[in-house]
Amino acid sequence: MTDLTDQPDLVIRHGTVITATAIFPADVAVTGEQIVAIGHDLRGRREIDATGQYVIPGAIDGHVHLGMPIGRFTSTDDFFHGTRAAAFGGTTAVVDFVETGPEETMREALAARQAVAADTVIDYGLHMTIGPTDIAKLDQLAEARAAGCGSVKLYMAYGLRLTDGDLLLALQRAADAGAQPVVHAENWDVITTLIARNLAAGRTTPHWHPRSRPAELEGEATGRVIDIAAYVGAPVHIFHVSCAATVERIATAKARGLPVTGETCPQYLTLTDEVYDRPGVAGALPVCSPPLRPAADRDALWRALSSGALDLVTTDHCPFTAAEKATGLGNFSQIPGGVPSIESRLALVYAGLVGDGAPDPAALSRWVDVCCTTPARVFGFGRKGQLLPGYDADIVLFDPTRNFTITPDSLHETAGWTPYDGLPLRGWPTTTISRGEV
Ligand code: DUC
Ligand code: ZN
Ligand code: ZN
Numbered sequence: 001m002t003d004l005t006d007q008p009d010l011v012i013r014h015g016t017v018i019t020a021t022a023i024f025p026a027d028v029a030v031t032g033e034q035i036v037a038i039g040h041d042l043r044g045r046r047e048i049d050a051t052g053q054y055v056i057p058g059a060i061d062g063h064v065h066l067g068m069p070i071g072r073f074t075s076t077d078d079f080f081h082g083t084r085a086a087a088f089g090g091t092t093a094v095v096d097f098v099e100t101g102p103e104e105t106m107r108e109a110l111a112a113r114q115a116v117a118a119d120t121v122i123d124y125g126l127h128m129t130i131g132p133t134d135i136a137k138l139d140q141l142a143e144a145r146a147a148g149c150g151s152v153k154l155y156m157a158y159g160l161r162l163t164d165g166d167l168l169l170a171l172q173r174a175a176d177a178g179a180q181p182v183v184h185a186e187n188w189d190v191i192t193t194l195i196a197r198n199l200a201a202g203r204t205t206p207h208w209h210p211r212s213r214p215a216e217l218e219g220e221a222t223g224r225v226i227d228i229a230a231y232v233g234a235p236v237h238i239f240h241v242s243c244a245a246t247v248e249r250i251a252t253a254k255a256r257g258l259p260v261t262g263e264t265c266p267q268y269l270t271l272t273d274e275v276y277d278r279p280g281v282a283g284a285l286p287v288c289s290p291p292l293r294p295a296a297d298r299d300a301l302w303r304a305l306s307s308g309a310l311d312l313v314t315t316d317h318c319p320f321t322a323a324e325k326a327t328g329l330g331n332f333s334q335i336p337g338g339v340p341s342i343e344s345r346l347a348l349v350y351a352g353l354v355g356d357g358a359p360d361p362a363a364l365s366r367w368v369d370v371c372c373t374t375p376a377r378v379f380g381f382g383r384k385g386q387l388l389p390g391y392d393a394d395i396v397l398f399d400p401t402r403n404f405t406i407t408p409d410s411l412h413e414t415a416g417w418t419p420y421d422g423l424p425l426r427g428w429p430t431t432t433i434s435r436g437e438v
Helices: 080-090 106-119 132-146 164-177 187-198 214-231 244-255 266-270 274-275 293-309 321-327 345-353 361-378
Strands: 010-018 023-031 034-039 047-048 054-057 060-062 091-098 123-129 153-156 180-184 236-238 260-264 395-405 426-435
Touching: 010 153, 010 361, 010 395, 023 361, 054 361, 060 345, 060 361, 080 091, 080 106, 080 426, 091 106, 091 426, 106 123, 106 132, 123 132, 132 164, 153 164, 164 180, 164 214, 180 214, 214 244, 244 260, 244 293, 260 293, 266 293, 266 345, 293 345, 293 361, 345 361, 345 395, 345 426
Parallel strands: 010 047, 010 054, 060 091, 091 123, 123 153, 153 180, 180 236, 236 260
Antiparallel strands: 010 023, 023 034, 054 395, 395 426
Protein backbone atom coordinates (compact mmCIF):
# COMPACT_ATOMS: atom_id res chain seq x y z
CA MET A 1 0.00 0.00 0.00
CA THR A 2 1.30 3.51 -0.82
CA ASP A 3 2.15 5.59 2.24
CA LEU A 4 0.44 8.96 1.66
CA THR A 5 1.58 10.64 4.87
CA ASP A 6 4.74 12.11 3.32
CA GLN A 7 2.99 13.40 0.25
CA PRO A 8 2.08 17.05 -0.33
CA ASP A 9 -1.54 17.99 0.31
CA LEU A 10 -2.05 18.99 -3.30
CA VAL A 11 -0.23 18.63 -6.60
CA ILE A 12 -1.17 20.47 -9.79
CA ARG A 13 0.02 18.14 -12.50
CA HIS A 14 0.93 18.39 -16.18
CA GLY A 15 0.40 22.15 -16.55
CA THR A 16 2.60 24.75 -18.22
CA VAL A 17 4.13 26.99 -15.58
CA ILE A 18 4.45 30.62 -16.65
CA THR A 19 6.51 33.06 -14.63
CA ALA A 20 7.68 36.59 -15.36
CA THR A 21 10.95 35.15 -16.67
CA ALA A 22 10.35 31.59 -17.87
CA ILE A 23 7.88 29.06 -19.30
CA PHE A 24 8.24 25.33 -18.64
CA PRO A 25 6.17 22.18 -18.08
CA ALA A 26 6.07 21.29 -14.39
CA ASP A 27 4.00 20.01 -11.47
CA VAL A 28 3.46 22.31 -8.48
CA ALA A 29 3.17 20.80 -4.98
CA VAL A 30 1.44 22.48 -2.06
CA THR A 31 1.35 21.62 1.63
CA GLY A 32 -0.77 23.71 3.95
CA GLU A 33 -0.59 27.31 2.77
CA GLN A 34 2.73 27.10 0.95
CA ILE A 35 4.26 25.89 -2.28
CA VAL A 36 6.71 23.11 -1.31
CA ALA A 37 8.06 21.90 -4.65
CA ILE A 38 8.08 22.49 -8.37
CA GLY A 39 9.25 19.58 -10.46
CA HIS A 40 8.29 16.53 -12.44
CA ASP A 41 6.24 13.45 -11.57
CA LEU A 42 5.18 14.89 -8.22
CA ARG A 43 2.34 13.09 -6.45
CA GLY A 44 -0.01 14.38 -3.77
CA ARG A 45 -2.93 13.37 -1.59
CA ARG A 46 -5.09 15.47 -3.87
CA GLU A 47 -4.23 16.06 -7.48
CA ILE A 48 -5.54 18.49 -10.10
CA ASP A 49 -4.90 17.74 -13.75
CA ALA A 50 -3.81 20.96 -15.48
CA THR A 51 -3.14 19.43 -18.90
CA GLY A 52 -3.47 22.15 -21.53
CA GLN A 53 -3.64 24.91 -18.94
CA TYR A 54 -1.28 27.64 -17.80
CA VAL A 55 -0.25 27.56 -14.14
CA ILE A 56 0.56 31.06 -12.90
CA PRO A 57 0.98 32.91 -9.58
CA GLY A 58 -2.29 34.32 -8.22
CA ALA A 59 -2.92 37.75 -9.67
CA ILE A 60 -2.67 40.80 -7.40
CA ASP A 61 -4.96 43.81 -7.76
CA GLY A 62 -3.31 46.67 -5.90
CA HIS A 63 -6.11 49.21 -6.30
CA VAL A 64 -9.72 48.40 -5.35
CA HIS A 65 -12.51 50.23 -3.52
CA LEU A 66 -14.74 47.65 -1.81
CA GLY A 67 -17.81 48.77 0.10
CA MET A 68 -16.30 52.24 0.11
CA PRO A 69 -18.46 55.28 0.86
CA ILE A 70 -17.76 57.88 -1.83
CA GLY A 71 -20.01 60.94 -1.85
CA ARG A 72 -23.67 59.93 -1.47
CA PHE A 73 -23.15 56.25 -2.32
CA THR A 74 -21.15 53.22 -1.26
CA SER A 75 -19.46 51.09 -3.95
CA THR A 76 -21.63 48.03 -4.50
CA ASP A 77 -19.21 45.15 -4.00
CA ASP A 78 -18.40 44.71 -0.31
CA PHE A 79 -15.31 42.76 0.77
CA PHE A 80 -17.06 39.39 0.56
CA HIS A 81 -18.65 39.87 -2.87
CA GLY A 82 -15.73 41.83 -4.30
CA THR A 83 -13.05 39.37 -3.25
CA ARG A 84 -15.21 36.42 -4.30
CA ALA A 85 -15.53 37.95 -7.78
CA ALA A 86 -11.78 38.62 -7.75
CA ALA A 87 -11.09 34.97 -6.93
CA PHE A 88 -13.33 33.78 -9.78
CA GLY A 89 -11.22 35.97 -12.04
CA GLY A 90 -7.88 34.59 -10.85
CA THR A 91 -6.97 37.28 -8.33
CA THR A 92 -5.70 36.11 -4.93
CA ALA A 93 -4.89 39.42 -3.21
CA VAL A 94 -6.28 42.95 -3.39
CA VAL A 95 -5.26 46.25 -1.83
CA ASP A 96 -8.03 48.57 -0.60
CA PHE A 97 -7.86 51.81 1.41
CA VAL A 98 -8.07 53.20 4.95
CA GLU A 99 -9.20 56.76 5.56
CA THR A 100 -8.52 58.27 8.98
CA GLY A 101 -11.19 60.53 10.51
CA PRO A 102 -10.07 63.92 11.87
CA GLU A 103 -10.28 62.70 15.48
CA GLU A 104 -8.95 59.20 14.79
CA THR A 105 -5.43 57.80 14.91
CA MET A 106 -4.11 55.86 11.95
CA ARG A 107 -4.05 52.69 14.07
CA GLU A 108 -7.70 53.17 15.06
CA ALA A 109 -8.75 53.76 11.45
CA LEU A 110 -6.74 50.75 10.31
CA ALA A 111 -8.39 48.51 12.93
CA ALA A 112 -11.85 49.77 11.91
CA ARG A 113 -11.21 49.09 8.21
CA GLN A 114 -9.76 45.65 9.03
CA ALA A 115 -13.04 44.84 10.80
CA VAL A 116 -14.97 45.84 7.65
CA ALA A 117 -12.64 43.65 5.58
CA ALA A 118 -12.99 40.60 7.83
CA ASP A 119 -15.21 38.64 5.43
CA THR A 120 -12.68 38.74 2.60
CA VAL A 121 -12.20 35.38 0.88
CA ILE A 122 -8.64 36.12 -0.31
CA ASP A 123 -5.70 38.02 1.16
CA TYR A 124 -5.80 41.79 1.22
CA GLY A 125 -3.75 44.83 2.12
CA LEU A 126 -4.69 48.46 2.80
CA HIS A 127 -3.20 51.73 1.57
CA MET A 128 -3.18 54.39 4.30
CA THR A 129 -4.79 57.53 2.85
CA ILE A 130 -3.11 60.78 3.86
CA GLY A 131 -5.64 63.59 3.58
CA PRO A 132 -5.17 67.22 4.65
CA THR A 133 -6.06 66.49 8.29
CA ASP A 134 -3.52 63.64 8.40
CA ILE A 135 -0.50 65.86 7.72
CA ALA A 136 -0.40 66.57 11.48
CA LYS A 137 -0.27 62.79 12.08
CA LEU A 138 2.62 61.85 9.83
CA ASP A 139 4.62 60.69 12.85
CA GLN A 140 2.11 57.82 13.10
CA LEU A 141 3.19 56.41 9.74
CA ALA A 142 5.91 54.19 11.16
CA GLU A 143 3.41 52.62 13.53
CA ALA A 144 0.88 52.13 10.71
CA ARG A 145 3.63 50.56 8.64
CA ALA A 146 4.52 48.19 11.47
CA ALA A 147 0.82 47.28 11.72
CA GLY A 148 0.86 46.13 8.11
CA CYS A 149 0.09 49.26 6.08
CA GLY A 150 3.04 49.37 3.69
CA SER A 151 1.81 52.11 1.36
CA VAL A 152 0.30 55.58 1.56
CA LYS A 153 -2.32 57.01 -0.80
CA LEU A 154 -1.98 60.66 -1.77
CA TYR A 155 -4.65 62.53 -3.75
CA MET A 156 -4.08 65.50 -6.03
CA ALA A 157 -7.85 65.68 -6.67
CA TYR A 158 -11.14 65.60 -4.73
CA GLY A 159 -11.71 66.70 -1.13
CA LEU A 160 -8.74 64.69 0.12
CA ARG A 161 -6.30 66.45 -2.24
CA LEU A 162 -3.05 67.74 -0.82
CA THR A 163 -1.31 71.00 -1.63
CA ASP A 164 2.10 70.63 -3.23
CA GLY A 165 3.65 71.52 0.13
CA ASP A 166 1.69 68.82 1.91
CA LEU A 167 2.60 66.37 -0.85
CA LEU A 168 6.24 67.13 -0.13
CA LEU A 169 5.79 66.53 3.61
CA ALA A 170 3.84 63.31 3.10
CA LEU A 171 6.27 61.93 0.51
CA GLN A 172 9.24 62.69 2.73
CA ARG A 173 7.73 61.03 5.81
CA ALA A 174 6.53 58.05 3.79
CA ALA A 175 10.05 57.56 2.52
CA ASP A 176 11.41 57.85 6.08
CA ALA A 177 8.94 55.18 7.23
CA GLY A 178 9.75 52.90 4.30
CA ALA A 179 6.20 53.13 2.97
CA GLN A 180 5.41 53.16 -0.77
CA PRO A 181 3.54 56.31 -1.88
CA VAL A 182 0.74 55.76 -4.45
CA VAL A 183 -0.79 58.84 -6.08
CA HIS A 184 -3.97 59.92 -7.84
CA ALA A 185 -2.45 62.55 -10.13
CA GLU A 186 -4.77 65.10 -11.77
CA ASN A 187 -4.83 68.91 -11.76
CA TRP A 188 -7.83 69.70 -9.53
CA ASP A 189 -7.80 73.49 -10.02
CA VAL A 190 -8.02 73.07 -13.78
CA ILE A 191 -10.70 70.37 -13.44
CA THR A 192 -12.97 72.43 -11.17
CA THR A 193 -12.60 75.46 -13.42
CA LEU A 194 -13.49 73.48 -16.54
CA ILE A 195 -16.43 71.75 -14.83
CA ALA A 196 -17.84 75.11 -13.71
CA ARG A 197 -17.37 76.62 -17.16
CA ASN A 198 -19.03 73.66 -18.91
CA LEU A 199 -22.00 73.52 -16.54
CA ALA A 200 -22.52 77.28 -16.79
CA ALA A 201 -22.71 76.88 -20.59
CA GLY A 202 -25.37 74.16 -20.23
CA ARG A 203 -22.92 71.39 -21.13
CA THR A 204 -24.18 68.86 -18.58
CA THR A 205 -24.02 65.43 -20.28
CA PRO A 206 -21.33 62.76 -19.74
CA HIS A 207 -19.81 63.88 -23.08
CA TRP A 208 -18.27 66.74 -21.07
CA HIS A 209 -16.70 64.55 -18.39
CA PRO A 210 -13.46 63.80 -20.33
CA ARG A 211 -13.51 67.35 -21.68
CA SER A 212 -13.27 68.65 -18.10
CA ARG A 213 -10.30 66.46 -17.15
CA PRO A 214 -7.63 67.04 -19.84
CA ALA A 215 -5.04 64.38 -20.54
CA GLU A 216 -2.28 66.98 -20.75
CA LEU A 217 -3.03 68.12 -17.19
CA GLU A 218 -3.04 64.53 -15.90
CA GLY A 219 0.46 64.40 -17.38
CA GLU A 220 1.33 67.74 -15.77
CA ALA A 221 0.19 66.60 -12.31
CA THR A 222 2.11 63.35 -12.73
CA GLY A 223 5.27 65.21 -13.66
CA ARG A 224 4.78 67.56 -10.69
CA VAL A 225 4.46 64.80 -8.09
CA ILE A 226 7.38 62.93 -9.65
CA ASP A 227 9.52 66.06 -9.33
CA ILE A 228 8.49 66.59 -5.70
CA ALA A 229 9.18 62.93 -4.90
CA ALA A 230 12.57 63.17 -6.60
CA TYR A 231 13.41 66.29 -4.57
CA VAL A 232 12.80 64.48 -1.26
CA GLY A 233 14.19 61.14 -2.47
CA ALA A 234 10.91 59.21 -2.27
CA PRO A 235 9.69 56.49 -4.61
CA VAL A 236 6.29 57.06 -6.19
CA HIS A 237 3.72 54.86 -7.88
CA ILE A 238 1.26 56.57 -10.26
CA PHE A 239 -2.28 55.20 -10.12
CA HIS A 240 -4.66 54.65 -13.06
CA VAL A 241 -2.64 56.11 -15.94
CA SER A 242 -5.17 56.91 -18.70
CA CYS A 243 -3.17 58.61 -21.46
CA ALA A 244 0.02 58.95 -23.46
CA ALA A 245 0.86 62.29 -21.80
CA THR A 246 1.19 60.55 -18.42
CA VAL A 247 3.10 57.61 -19.86
CA GLU A 248 5.63 60.09 -21.26
CA ARG A 249 6.23 61.65 -17.81
CA ILE A 250 6.75 58.24 -16.24
CA ALA A 251 9.05 57.08 -19.04
CA THR A 252 11.12 60.26 -18.68
CA ALA A 253 11.41 59.71 -14.93
CA LYS A 254 12.53 56.12 -15.44
CA ALA A 255 15.12 57.31 -17.94
CA ARG A 256 16.42 59.65 -15.19
CA GLY A 257 16.80 56.58 -12.97
CA LEU A 258 14.05 57.65 -10.56
CA PRO A 259 12.16 54.99 -8.54
CA VAL A 260 8.87 55.67 -10.34
CA THR A 261 6.31 53.05 -11.33
CA GLY A 262 2.97 53.34 -13.09
CA GLU A 263 -0.17 51.31 -13.49
CA THR A 264 -3.10 51.38 -15.86
CA CYS A 265 -6.48 49.62 -15.65
CA PRO A 266 -8.59 47.43 -17.99
CA GLN A 267 -11.10 50.22 -18.65
CA TYR A 268 -8.39 52.48 -20.12
CA LEU A 269 -6.97 49.58 -22.13
CA THR A 270 -10.32 48.44 -23.49
CA LEU A 271 -12.72 51.39 -23.82
CA THR A 272 -12.53 54.87 -25.35
CA ASP A 273 -14.22 58.19 -24.61
CA GLU A 274 -16.87 57.60 -27.29
CA VAL A 275 -18.82 55.56 -24.74
CA TYR A 276 -19.77 58.80 -22.97
CA ASP A 277 -21.91 59.66 -26.02
CA ARG A 278 -24.18 56.64 -25.58
CA PRO A 279 -27.78 57.70 -24.87
CA GLY A 280 -29.21 57.95 -21.36
CA VAL A 281 -27.61 56.15 -18.45
CA ALA A 282 -25.43 54.08 -20.81
CA GLY A 283 -23.28 57.19 -21.26
CA ALA A 284 -23.06 57.70 -17.50
CA LEU A 285 -22.09 54.13 -16.55
CA PRO A 286 -18.43 54.35 -17.68
CA VAL A 287 -17.77 57.63 -15.85
CA CYS A 288 -14.54 57.18 -13.92
CA SER A 289 -11.61 59.44 -13.12
CA PRO A 290 -9.30 59.96 -14.85
CA PRO A 291 -11.76 59.56 -17.72
CA LEU A 292 -11.57 57.20 -20.68
CA ARG A 293 -9.55 58.73 -23.51
CA PRO A 294 -9.41 58.56 -27.35
CA ALA A 295 -8.18 55.41 -29.10
CA ALA A 296 -4.68 56.83 -29.59
CA ASP A 297 -4.21 56.98 -25.81
CA ARG A 298 -5.59 53.46 -25.37
CA ASP A 299 -3.13 52.17 -27.97
CA ALA A 300 -0.26 54.02 -26.26
CA LEU A 301 -1.13 52.30 -22.97
CA TRP A 302 -0.85 48.83 -24.54
CA ARG A 303 2.52 49.77 -26.03
CA ALA A 304 3.70 51.12 -22.67
CA LEU A 305 2.64 47.93 -20.93
CA SER A 306 4.55 45.80 -23.42
CA SER A 307 7.66 47.98 -23.37
CA GLY A 308 7.90 48.43 -19.60
CA ALA A 309 7.10 52.14 -19.55
CA LEU A 310 4.10 51.03 -17.45
CA ASP A 311 4.72 48.41 -14.81
CA LEU A 312 1.46 46.78 -13.85
CA VAL A 313 -2.31 46.61 -14.19
CA THR A 314 -4.82 47.14 -11.38
CA THR A 315 -8.57 47.73 -11.68
CA ASP A 316 -9.54 50.77 -9.55
CA HIS A 317 -12.64 48.56 -9.09
CA CYS A 318 -15.29 50.95 -7.76
CA PRO A 319 -18.75 49.96 -8.99
CA PHE A 320 -22.02 51.80 -8.60
CA THR A 321 -25.44 50.66 -9.81
CA ALA A 322 -27.12 52.07 -12.90
CA ALA A 323 -29.68 53.81 -10.66
CA GLU A 324 -26.88 55.49 -8.71
CA LYS A 325 -25.11 56.54 -11.92
CA ALA A 326 -28.40 57.92 -13.28
CA THR A 327 -28.63 60.44 -10.43
CA GLY A 328 -25.96 62.49 -12.20
CA LEU A 329 -27.56 62.56 -15.63
CA GLY A 330 -28.41 66.26 -15.38
CA ASN A 331 -24.89 67.14 -14.19
CA PHE A 332 -21.98 64.93 -15.25
CA SER A 333 -19.85 66.08 -12.30
CA GLN A 334 -22.33 64.44 -9.90
CA ILE A 335 -22.16 60.95 -11.47
CA PRO A 336 -20.51 58.64 -8.93
CA GLY A 337 -17.15 57.72 -10.49
CA GLY A 338 -15.86 54.23 -10.98
CA VAL A 339 -16.38 51.02 -12.93
CA PRO A 340 -16.28 47.30 -12.10
CA SER A 341 -13.36 45.25 -13.48
CA ILE A 342 -12.21 43.08 -10.57
CA GLU A 343 -13.22 39.76 -12.13
CA SER A 344 -12.12 40.24 -15.74
CA ARG A 345 -8.73 41.97 -15.38
CA LEU A 346 -6.50 38.89 -15.81
CA ALA A 347 -8.39 37.68 -18.91
CA LEU A 348 -8.66 41.15 -20.48
CA VAL A 349 -4.93 41.74 -20.11
CA TYR A 350 -4.25 38.25 -21.49
CA ALA A 351 -6.44 39.03 -24.52
CA GLY A 352 -4.61 42.28 -25.19
CA LEU A 353 -1.03 41.22 -24.53
CA VAL A 354 -1.05 37.61 -25.69
CA GLY A 355 -4.09 37.38 -27.98
CA ASP A 356 -5.50 34.44 -29.81
CA GLY A 357 -2.76 33.20 -32.15
CA ALA A 358 0.28 31.06 -31.34
CA PRO A 359 1.33 32.54 -27.98
CA ASP A 360 4.54 34.57 -27.89
CA PRO A 361 6.59 33.46 -24.83
CA ALA A 362 7.71 37.03 -24.09
CA ALA A 363 4.09 38.22 -24.10
CA LEU A 364 3.00 35.38 -21.81
CA SER A 365 5.70 36.26 -19.29
CA ARG A 366 4.89 39.95 -19.54
CA TRP A 367 1.23 39.12 -18.80
CA VAL A 368 2.24 37.33 -15.60
CA ASP A 369 4.66 40.11 -14.72
CA VAL A 370 2.14 42.98 -14.99
CA CYS A 371 -0.75 41.12 -13.30
CA CYS A 372 1.09 39.10 -10.64
CA THR A 373 4.82 39.53 -10.07
CA THR A 374 5.44 43.27 -10.26
CA PRO A 375 2.25 44.11 -8.27
CA ALA A 376 3.52 41.84 -5.47
CA ARG A 377 6.79 43.77 -5.38
CA VAL A 378 5.32 47.28 -5.62
CA PHE A 379 2.54 46.65 -3.09
CA GLY A 380 4.76 44.79 -0.61
CA PHE A 381 3.57 41.17 -0.76
CA GLY A 382 6.91 39.55 0.00
CA ARG A 383 5.77 35.93 -0.45
CA LYS A 384 3.38 36.32 -3.36
CA GLY A 385 3.59 36.94 -7.09
CA GLN A 386 5.95 34.06 -7.87
CA LEU A 387 5.77 30.27 -7.97
CA LEU A 388 8.65 29.28 -5.68
CA PRO A 389 9.01 26.86 -2.75
CA GLY A 390 8.27 28.78 0.45
CA TYR A 391 5.94 31.24 -1.27
CA ASP A 392 2.21 31.42 -0.50
CA ALA A 393 0.25 28.81 -2.43
CA ASP A 394 -1.64 31.43 -4.43
CA ILE A 395 -1.95 29.68 -7.78
CA VAL A 396 -4.22 30.09 -10.79
CA LEU A 397 -5.00 27.67 -13.61
CA PHE A 398 -5.81 29.54 -16.81
CA ASP A 399 -7.29 27.78 -19.84
CA PRO A 400 -6.13 29.60 -23.01
CA THR A 401 -8.76 27.79 -25.09
CA ARG A 402 -11.76 28.56 -22.93
CA ASN A 403 -14.30 30.80 -24.68
CA PHE A 404 -15.98 33.23 -22.33
CA THR A 405 -18.35 36.07 -23.13
CA ILE A 406 -18.46 38.77 -20.45
CA THR A 407 -22.01 39.65 -19.37
CA PRO A 408 -23.35 40.77 -15.98
CA ASP A 409 -24.73 37.24 -15.52
CA SER A 410 -21.44 35.50 -16.33
CA LEU A 411 -19.67 37.44 -13.56
CA HIS A 412 -19.94 37.43 -9.76
CA GLU A 413 -19.70 41.23 -9.43
CA THR A 414 -22.86 42.84 -8.01
CA ALA A 415 -23.21 46.15 -9.89
CA GLY A 416 -25.69 44.58 -12.33
CA TRP A 417 -23.76 45.86 -15.36
CA THR A 418 -20.25 45.58 -16.75
CA PRO A 419 -18.36 47.93 -19.09
CA TYR A 420 -17.31 44.86 -21.11
CA ASP A 421 -20.84 43.54 -21.71
CA GLY A 422 -20.91 41.21 -24.71
CA LEU A 423 -17.12 41.09 -25.15
CA PRO A 424 -16.05 37.60 -26.28
CA LEU A 425 -12.74 36.38 -24.87
CA ARG A 426 -10.65 33.29 -25.54
CA GLY A 427 -8.78 32.42 -22.32
CA TRP A 428 -10.25 32.48 -18.84
CA PRO A 429 -9.17 31.25 -15.38
CA THR A 430 -10.64 27.90 -14.36
CA THR A 431 -9.26 27.32 -10.85
CA THR A 432 -8.00 29.69 -8.16
CA ILE A 433 -6.04 28.53 -5.13
CA SER A 434 -5.69 30.99 -2.26
CA ARG A 435 -3.03 30.03 0.30
CA GLY A 436 -3.62 26.35 -0.44
CA GLU A 437 -7.41 26.54 -0.48
CA VAL A 438 -8.95 25.58 -3.84
N1 DUC B 1 -11.67 57.28 -9.67
C1 DUC B 1 -11.00 57.32 -8.51
O1 DUC B 1 -10.04 58.03 -8.41
N2 DUC B 1 -11.40 56.54 -7.49
C2 DUC B 1 -12.53 55.72 -7.55
C3 DUC B 1 -13.15 55.57 -8.85
C4 DUC B 1 -12.71 56.50 -9.90
O2 DUC B 1 -13.26 56.56 -10.98
ZN1 ZN C 1 -7.90 57.65 -8.06
ZN1 ZN D 1 -9.13 54.49 -6.94
